[in-house]
Amino acid sequence: MARPKVGLICGSRSDLAVLAKAEKQLKNFGIDYELTVASAHRTPKKVTAYARAAEQKYDLIIAAAGLAAALPGVVAAHTALPVIGVPIHSPGLSGHDALFSIVQMPPGVPVASVAIDGGRNAAILAAQILALKYPELRAKLKRLKKEMTKGR
Secondary structure, eight states: OOOOEEEEEESSGGGHHHHHHHHHHHHHHTOEEEEEEOOTTTOHHHHHHHHHHGGGTOSEEEEEEETTOOHHHHHHHTOSSOEEEEEEOOTTTTTHHHHHHHHOOOTTOOOEEOSTTOHHHHHHHHHHHHTTTOTHHHHHHHHHHHHHHTTO
16 A cells, blocks of 8 residues: 655755654654755755656655745645645744745645744644545544643
């Protein structure tokens, strides 16, 4: 039986700490993932190629970026896969710049978003979306929700 697989992409190595929270939660759910570092501004051709090839490798993409946070939108513009954007905290506007950038996509380029530095929530949302195709994830999500009510 095929297992779900998520593409994780972030704009720079400094974003890896936020995606580490997503990685941990994906592992807990038994969801495979692959991590890529590529910038919409510094390596746009790499990001475009990544997004265009994603449908052959992944079920969904989590894209984390700070400041102007173009990465989730650029990825979403080049794939039909669901994209979850994770805005990253930065000095100055405390990550609100990234949050507003991610949620203000043009028509036809939707990106779901989670809270600033919300890597774990991005993984949980990914599991909820993937549970539509992989129903075995529903039991894992229900266990997580039950644990959360116990303060874990």
